[in-house]
Amino acid sequence: MQKHLFLGVEAIGQGAIDGGMSGVYAYPGTPSTEITEFIQDHPLAEERNIHRKWSANEKTAFETALGMSYAGKRAMSCMKHVGLNVAADAFVNAAMTGVNGGLILTVADDPSMHSSQNEQDSRFYGKFAMVPILEPSSQQEAYDMAREGFALSELTKVPVMLRITTRMAHSRAGVVCSEVLDENKLSMPADPRQFILLPAIARRKYKELLQSQDLFLKLSEESKYNRYEEGEDTSLGIVACGIAYNYLMEHYPNGTCPFPVVKISQYPLPEKLIKRLNHECDELLILEEGAPMVEESLKGFFANGTPVKGRLDGTLPRDGELNPDLIAKALGKEFFKGYEIPEVVANRPPALCQGCGHQDAYVAMNEALADYTKGRVFSDIGCYTLGALPPYETIYSCVDMGASITMAKGAADAGLIPAVAMIGDSTFAHSGITGLLDAVNEKSSITIVISDNESVSMTGGQDSSALGKIESICIGVGVDPAHIHTIVPLRKNHEEMVRLFREEFAYEGVSVIIPRRECIQRASSRKRNQK
Amino acid sequence: MTKLNLELLIKLNMKSDIILAGVGGQGILSIATALGEAALADGLLIKQAETHGMSQRGGAVYSHMRISDQPISSDLIPGGSADLILSVEPMESLRYLPYLSETGYLVTNITPFVNIPNYPDIELVLAEIRKLPRFIAIDADSIAKEVGSSRASNMVMLGAASPFIDIEFSKIENGIRTIFERKGEAVVNMNLEALRRGRAFAEENR
Ligand SMILES: Cc1ncc(C[n+]2csc(CCOP(=O)(O)OP(=O)(O)O)c2C)c(N)n1
Ligand code: SF4
Numbered sequence: 001m002q003k004h005l006f007l008g009v010e011a012i013g014q015g016a017i018d019g020g021m022s023g024v025y026a027y028p029g030t031p032s033t034e035i036t037e038f039i040q041d042h043p044l045a046e047e048r049n050i051h052r053k054w055s056a057n058e059k060t061a062f063e064t065a066l067g068m069s070y071a072g073k074r075a076m077s078c079m080k081h082v083g084l085n086v087a088a089d090a091f092v093n094a095a096m097t098g099v100n101g102g103l104i105l106t107v108a109d110d111p112s113m114h115s116s117q118n119e120q121d122s123r124f125y126g127k128f129a130m131v132p133i134l135e136p137s138s139q140q141e142a143y144d145m146a147r148e149g150f151a152l153s154e155l156t157k158v159p160v161m162l163r164i165t166t167r168m169a170h171s172r173a174g175v176v177c178s179e180v181l182d183e184n185k186l187s188m189p190a191d192p193r194q195f196i197l198l199p200a201i202a203r204r205k206y207k208e209l210l211q212s213q214d215l216f217l218k219l220s221e222e223s224k225y226n227r228y229e230e231g232e233d234t235s236l237g238i239v240a241c242g243i244a245y246n247y248l249m250e251h252y253p254n255g256t257c258p259f260p261v262v263k264i265s266q267y268p269l270p271e272k273l274i275k276r277l278n279h280e281c282d283e284l285l286i287l288e289e290g291a292p293m294v295e296e297s298l299k300g301f302f303a304n305g306t307p308v309k310g311r312l313d314g315t316l317p318r319d320g321e322l323n324p325d326l327i328a329k330a331l332g333k334e335f336f337k338g339y340e341i342p343e344v345v346a347n348r349p350p351a352l353c354q355g356c357g358h359q360d361a362y363v364a365m366n367e368a369l370a371d372y373t374k375g376r377v378f379s380d381i382g383c384y385t386l387g388a389l390p391p392y393e394t395i396y397s398c399v400d401m402g403a404s405i406t407m408a409k410g411a412a413d414a415g416l417i418p419a420v421a422m423i424g425d426s427t428f429a430h431s432g433i434t435g436l437l438d439a440v441n442e443k444s445s446i447t448i449v450i451s452d453n454e455s456v457s458m459t460g461g462q463d464s465s466a467l468g469k470i471e472s473i474c475i476g477v478g479v480d481p482a483h484i485h486t487i488v489p490l491r492k493n494h495e496e497m498v499r500l501f502r503e504e505f506a507y508e509g510v511s512v513i514i515p516r517r518e519c520i521q522r523a524s525s526r527k528r529n530q531k
Numbered sequence: 532m533t534k535l536n537l538e539l540l541i542k543l544n545m546k547s548d549i550i551l552a553g554v555g556g557q558g559i560l561s562i563a564t565a566l567g568e569a570a571l572a573d574g575l576l577i578k579q580a581e582t583h584g585m586s587q588r589g590g591a592v593y594s595h596m597r598i599s600d601q602p603i604s605s606d607l608i609p610g611g612s613a614d615l616i617l618s619v620e621p622m623e624s625l626r627y628l629p630y631l632s633e634t635g636y637l638v639t640n641i642t643p644f645v646n647i648p649n650y651p652d653i654e655l656v657l658a659e660i661r662k663l664p665r666f667i668a669i670d671a672d673s674i675a676k677e678v679g680s681s682r683a684s685n686m687v688m689l690g691a692a693s694p695f696i697d698i699e700f701s702k703i704e705n706g707i708r709t710i711f712e713r714k715g716e717a718v719v720n721m722n723l724e725a726l727r728r729g730r731a732f733a734e735e736n737r
Pocket of ligand 1: 027028029030058080082083084086117381382383384401423424425426427428453455456457458459464
């Protein structure tokens with residue numbers, strides 16, 4: 001049997017293809033991006049013509065996947081954890097409608113915030129929507145879950161969540177692939193009214209979802225991904241979820257763990273296994289990546305059962321990702337702590353690339369803003385967010401995708417005039433257009449800078465869905481064409497840029513300035529690929 | 532126990548936990564790929580955690596590479612247990628010292644990559660490296676230029692680290708052949724030469 005050395009994200013991409021998927025729908029976001037990229041580059045995906053183009057945002061991605069499921073085919077939607085905030089309306093309601101073809105939502109959490117605004121735990125969304133959740137502990141499980149998840153979704157008749165975290169996404173290990181399944185044929189939902197969530201139907205569908213919970217529980221209890229591992233020493237029982245299981249076993253190679261362990265990779269929580277652990281052990285230790293979700297539910301409000309240790313009582317840190325050292329500490333194990341980092345070592349934060357167009361835009365903006373009080377530039381999420389750091393220190397916000405335009409409008413409503421929004425082309429397409437419409441409808445005194453590098457660069461240079469459409473979108477939404485300007489952000493155009501910024505900051509209405517120059521990283525990889 | 536049995540036992544418990552370090556854009560993953568090929572060819576198991584995303588834009592990057600003949604549990608190397616820190620940049624080599632084991636080696640390039648205003652005096656950095664009980668500090672950039680291209684510097688580094696990795700050297704050579712094959716015989720040979728020069732330096736200076 002051939003073993004592939006796959007990243008977790010690649011294992012999921014391969015698993016989805018081998019599971020008979022007909023379409024992947026996604027918006028980039030670390031650490032989920034490479035699932036879709038892997039499928040985009042896969043020969044079988046091309047041969048089968050599996051849908052694999054990027055969507056404008058996570059909501060459009062998930063809804064499109066749901067549409068494919070309606071038509072009977074298997075689909076996957078991929079996003080990072082905060083992307084699920086954007087797609088949440090669709091996701092939670094898809095648990096109500098149910099599916100026809102198998103539907104997997106793959107969501108990648110980023111505990112410790114390596115490249116994210118927060119470390120929210122997507123399992124809460126899965127529980128909230130009341131659907132089964134799969135959480136692999138190895139790249140092999142990630143492959144198997146992606147491949148078999150469609151069948152699980154078809155069996156349970158709801159979308160299934162596949163939850164991974166950064167370390168699972170971006171770590172490589174050997175994976176053995178199974179037989180490639182056929183795609184589903186086009187078919188209509190058995191119940192033609194299933195997808196109509198009018199109150200009368202929705203109430204019926206909700207009862208169905210509630211009744212399905214018993215089945216979901218039974219499947220969890222019988223799942224090959226969950227198991228009870230015997231242990232002699234019952235002074236402690238350990239619940240290890242997802243990748244935390246590996247960090248635990250690092251300390252007990254070859255099955256030498258003295259304590260009973262419940263390994264969990266499928267939810268809802270397998271009640272029988274956990275009740276047995278509770279019955280047999282004096283104390284419980286809960287190891288889970290992300291928030292203390294399992295711990296909270298086992299501890300209960302009055303904490304008057306078996307003592308439960310974990311992130312809530314300080315046995316493990318309340319925030320940040322787990323690692324083998326934290327778990328060694330929680331188990332009271334001694335280990336050599338390594339050498340200290342010498343004081344000479346300086347931080348090396350990421351920075352804008354030399355020659356990046358965002359730099360030229362910031363230099364000109366700073367000059368044009370010199371006459372105003374500080375704190376007027378609201379920004380967004382992308383490479384340009386690094387403009388918060390020296391030497392620019394131009395921007396004062398980065399909250400969620402699209403919030404630059406809407407926050408600038410709110411500040412202008414409050415009297416902070418002019419207020420400025422700094423947003424990238426992809427973020428504008430993702431969530432900026434509706435905010436622009438609000439501003440146009442109220443003739444807000446804001447200037448929107450759409451720094452267009454013709455790429456989704458922060459996540460590695462994917463295609464931006466706004467490519468070549470930004471001016472026409474702005475005109476279509478109702479911005480006065482006399483106040484839409486495009487300029488190439490280069491040093492030789494500096495004076496012209498400063499003049500434009502000054503003029504438009506002074507204009508009492510909505511204006512849009514588009515500094516446009518291709519991301520230099522994207523340009524060089526494009527040239528490499530053309531060779 | 533006979534000597535042969537003992538050797539067999541030692542061979543059976545092969546494990547190399549390696550921290551690869553550098554700056555985004557320096558291509559530390561090319562080292563991981565070459566090593567990965569070699570380990571696979573040797574029938575070994577691998578786990579390798581990489582840094583993607585935000586930190587790639589000129590920030591500090593690292594990879595945890597674990598090679599063993601036994602199943603590997605954690606994707607991350609526990610603190611104080613790495614057999615080797617292999618860094619393509621001197622200051623970055625020091626950032627991961629908490630991972631180095633009591634018997635571990637630090638192998639680093641001495642050419643600084645200066646992209647921050649507060650980069651420390653390089654002499655201070657080198658002094659810290661020399662404080663360690665086991666280290667190899669090598670001018671990989673110069674050696675790479677001598678063999679034909681500064682881009683071969685990562686292969687010089689892999690060569691310098693190879694005496695401390697429990698994989699047959701010929702397998703590492705084959706790993707390099709595999710990954711540079713597409714680029715032609717000349718490129719393969721240059722990288723092999725870089726690898727050998729790095730190894731020779733380490734053998735002389737360990
Ligand atoms: C809801 C959500 N989805 C995805 C991301 C991940 N993400 C961060 S920045 C970015 C791309 C931004 O592209 P653009 O605005 O064009 O800026 P650039 O990086 O190209 O400068 C993405 C996809 C996120 N933070 N939030
Ligand atoms: S990747 Fe592109 S957009 Fe991002 S900093 Fe570099 S040049 Fe600028």
